[in-house]
Amino acid sequence: MQSEMTFERLRDIVEAYGAAPRRWPASERDAALAFIADSAEARDLIADALHLDLMLDTAPMAEPASDMLVSRIMAARPRALPAFVAQKKTSFWKSLITEIWPYGSPAFPAGALAASIVLGVSFGFTVPNAVSAMGLSTAQTATASGDVGEQLVAMALVENNYSEDWQ
Amino acid sequence: MRPHLSAKSDDAVMLADNRKGIVIGVEFKKGHGRLSVATNTALSAKADDELVALVAAGNEAACRLLVDRHLPRMLAVARRMMGNQADAEEVAQEVFLRVWTHAARWEPGRAQFTTWLHRVATNLCLDRLRRHTMDDIDSIPEPMSEEPGPDVMLEQQQLSERVEIALQALPARQRAAVTLTHFQGLTNIEAAETLEISVEAVESLLGRARRALRDSLATERDRVLR
Structure with missing residues (x-):
């Protein structure tokens, strides 16, 4: 904070900011006012600056904002997103599932899919066993070896092992 | 004579004199009117930073309040700088478009909102004046x-x-x-x-x-x- 004031510094302040103390730098205002109280020369300086201030105050002012201007500004304002848009943006996975199954809750199709997988795997394990239970040696051999390819070939040829006595 | 109820909304009932075909007032339903007035009063008490956050969320009342608070000053700056009302209105409008655009990125406390507004307005004016430097010589009216x-x-x-x-x-x-x-x-x-x-x-x-x-x-x- 600057506490000492000189005539030269006061002149610089007044020539830049004018006669009104409210426009002066806050840190120098009190010192400037104290200086003016003791100096007739400083008061002349203020009076001279006041003339220019008064003239500046006669400058034309802006007209009040027209309704058209306010309307144009308000028309361009940001808008809140509609609720359904905001919901869509909640989660990537949720929106992906909605895209795949847009008919309500995905619980039913998901359950059906899971059930079909379980059934498929179960059949995959139980069918070869059922075939071997019918006494098909080739299939048994293939199962024992654990070679899936051979197992499939054996299953394809399994009919050849049946005896053809239809009589 | 008791006026007719001519139209309804969730919050208010418009009072109209059907003989003259004019709306003569709006009566708020119980509770809603007080709520609305309280909301506006609460908004008015908010600082610029808080209003800017509401603007970013698309709050129309906050936008309106910000315009009411600062448009006159922005018009005044632009009028002094540009020397005519038409250019001043264009600059003031552009200032608020910048506010709408930057509202979501506004960081409270980083700068004073009014200072930022003045900076935007002043820079817009300086840019325009720079672009029209040659025109300015002719546009200054004769004494x-x-x-x-x-x-x-x-x-x-x-x-x-x-x-x-x-x-x-x-x-x-x-x-x-x-x-x-x-x-x-x-x-x-x-x-x-x-x-x-x-x-x-x-x-x-x-x-x-x-x-x-x-x-x-x-x-x-x-x-x-x-």
Whole structure:
């Protein structure tokens, strides 16, 4: 904070900011006012600056904002997103599932899919066993070896092992 | 005579005199009116930073309040800088478009909102003036006749026009410094932040501007002293 004031510094302040103390730098205002109280020369300086201030105050002012201007500004304002848009943006996975199954809750199709997988795997394990239970040696051999390819070939040829006595 | 209820909404009932076909008032339903008034009062009490956050969320009332608070000052800055109302309105509109665009990225406390607004307005004016430098020479109106008008009103008007001409004849940055400190009431520190220069540079701009104004308005001093 600057506490000492000189005539030269006061002149610089007044020539830049004018006669009104409210426009002066806050840190120098009190010192400037104290200086003016003791100096007739400083008061002349203020009076001279006041003339220019008064003239500046006669400058034309802006007209009040027209309704058209306010309307144009308000028309361009940001808008809140509609609720359904905001919901869509909640989660990537949720929106992906909605895209795949847009008919309500995905619980039913998901359950059906899971059930079909379980059934498929179960059949995959139980069918070869059922075939071997019918006494098909080739299939048994293939199962024992654990070679899936051979197992499939054996299953394809399994009919050849049946005896053809239809009589 | 009890007016007819002509239209309803969730919050209010419009009161209309059907004989004259005019709306004569709006009656808020119980509770809703008080809520609405309370909401507006609560908004009015909010600081600019809080309103900007609401603006980013698309709150119309916050937008309206921000416009009501700051549009007159932005128009005033632009009017002083540009010298005419039409350009001032364009600049003021652009300032608020910037507010709408930047609202979501506004960081409370980083800068004072009014200082930022003044900076945007001043920069927009300086840009426009820079683009039209050549035009400006022709657009500055010729001084009015030296002859005083027949009455005081005319004399005041002539003085006002001369001051306007003197202001518009200043270099743009000097005019900006005078506009911000003398007309907008910004402190030297706020003006320096707005113009993005040092306080000493603001003081230098102001000193040169006021010397030029004093010289060009020397003949008008007597009128002011009368």
